[in-house]
Amino acid sequence: MEGLVSMKTAPGISFQSIPSPNQRPNFFLRRSMDLQHRRFHFPSIRAQQSGTIFPRKEDEEDSLKVKEWEVGMLQNEVAASQGIRIRRRPPSGPPLHYVGPFEFRLQNEGNTPRNILEEIVWHKDVEVSQMKEKKPLLSLKKVIENSPPTRDFVGALKAAHLQTGLPGLIAEVKKASPSRGILRENFDPVEIARAYEKGGAACLSVLTDEKYFKGSFENLEAIRNAGVKCPLLCKEFVIDAWQIYYARIKGADAILLIAAVLPDLDIRYMIKICKMLGLAALVEVHDEREMDRVLGIEGIELIGINNRNLETFEVDISNTKKLLEGERGQMIRKKDIIVVGESGLFTPDDVAYVREAGVKAVLVGESIVKQSDPGKGISGLFGKDISL
Ligand SMILES: O=P(O)(O)OC[C@@H](O)[C@@H](O)c1c[nH]c2ccccc12
Known part of the structure; x- marks a missing residue:
């Protein structure tokens, strides 16, 4: 009997890191319960061969793998229906014993990521599942109970x-990026953060991805603990709610x-979690379709328009203007959303251009982090001292 009970409550889908059952996205939950239910009634072939109607340990593990894979495929399907080209996981094919509806669709799919963003996301999926095992959500929640309050990121930008x-x-x-390589050899995150603050930055963004951007959560934590007052954005590739809790612990605002x-x-769902944890969410878009999707979501205060296409690395600052024209711009003003112009800003003319397009904030890395004094880099970017 034990086997069945543990199967019914078995972990393994990404929504495992969800705070309370009544907040779970019902679609996935229902589907996942259907799948479990099906297996509940039909023990696997191996279990039948072994002469028992109750599954053995290996059968349970198989069944968990099947379930994880099925949920991953469902996520990819939902994402594709919204025009999302990035697949959450490699289509590695159904696990052993799989006799489900998706197998035919997979026959011609390769396991090579189609672009750098997809590669990053696939790597992140593995990284996050390992980190979750070491630090389960419950332990993070306990730490958060005693964490200092967050700082007002949106308020600082508005002010x-x-x-x-x-x-x-x-x-x-930002130490490095896949498109630009190493931006600064002599990289002291705390020193750079202090220089930015002195130079007039309203907020800071700290890259935490290690593999592709040479960042870290230690950098975020160190900057928070060094007495820097600017609110901090955790620049991560979030694919799982667990990462939001982790960022909160490491000092993100x-x-x-x-x-x-x-x-x-x-x-x-993640915006709700952010609100619960006192974090602002910067929702990043790159094209009209993403902008329209995001404008249909309630409760968004900050939208970032990335001028860099994360699939091809092409940068074009007119993207900011394009996405703020016409009805979209009107809707943004009506909803009182702050738009952040992101990437590829190097000169006072660039800043003036996105400002005229309607942004109330900019996110800048390369052009200022490369300067020997990043604080002075800020005056260069704006064409004047903004620290006063
Ligand atoms: O260095 P730049 O071109 O000034 O860009 C900064 C920032 O916009 C960029 O780092 C960025 C925007 N969105 C991202 C998403 C993931 C990683 C990085 C990014």
């Missing part, structure tokens, strides 16, 4: 914009959610 009439600056602590990676249901 800077009101004070200067210029877009509030989110200055990025805001977190990035990328619409090219996350289906609407995930964005809605």
Whole structure:
């Protein structure tokens, strides 16, 4: 009997890291219960051969793998229906014993990521599942109970914009990127953060991805503990709610959610979690379709328009203007959403261009982090000292 009980409550889907059952996205939950239910009634072939109607340990493990794979495929399907090209996991094919409906669709799919964003997401999936095992959600929640309150990220951007009439600056602590390689050899995150703050940044962005951006959660934590007052954005590739809790513990005041990676249901759900934890969510879009999806989601305060296409690395700052024209711009103003112009901003003319397009904030990495004094890099970017 034990086997069956543990199968019914077995972990293994990403929504495992969900705070309370009544907040779970019903679609996945229902589907996953259907799948469990089906297996409950039909023990696997191996279990039948072994002469018992109750599954053995290996059968349970198989069944968990099947379930994980099925949920992954469902996520890919929902995402694709929303125009999301990034697949959450490699289509490695059904696990052993699988006799489900999707197997035919997989025959011609390769297991090579189609672009860098997909590669990052697949790597992140493995990384996060390992981290979750070491630090389960419950232990994170306990730490959060005693964490200091977050700082007002959106308020800091609004205040800077009101004070200067210029877009509030989110200055990025960025050592490297897959498209540009190493940006700064002599990289001291705390020193850079202090220089940014002194130079007039309203907020900071700290990259935490290790493999592709040479960042870390230690950098985020160190900057938070060094007495820097600017609110901090955790720049991560979020695919699982667990990462939001982790970012909160490591000192984040805001977190990035990328619409090219996350289906609407995930964005809605993660925004609720952010609110619960006192974090701001910067929801990033790159094209009209993503912008329209995000404008249909309630409760969004901050939208980032990335001028860099994360699939091809092409940068074009007119993207910001394009996405703010016409009805979209009107809707954004009506909803009082702050738009952040992201990537590829190097000169005062670039800043003026996105400001005229309607952004109230900018997110800048490369052009300022490369300067020997990143604080002075800020005056160079704006064409004047904005620290006063
Ligand atoms: O260095 P730049 O071109 O100024 O870009 C900064 C920031 O916009 C960029 O790092 C960024 C925007 N969105 C992202 C998503 C993931 C990683 C990085 C990013």
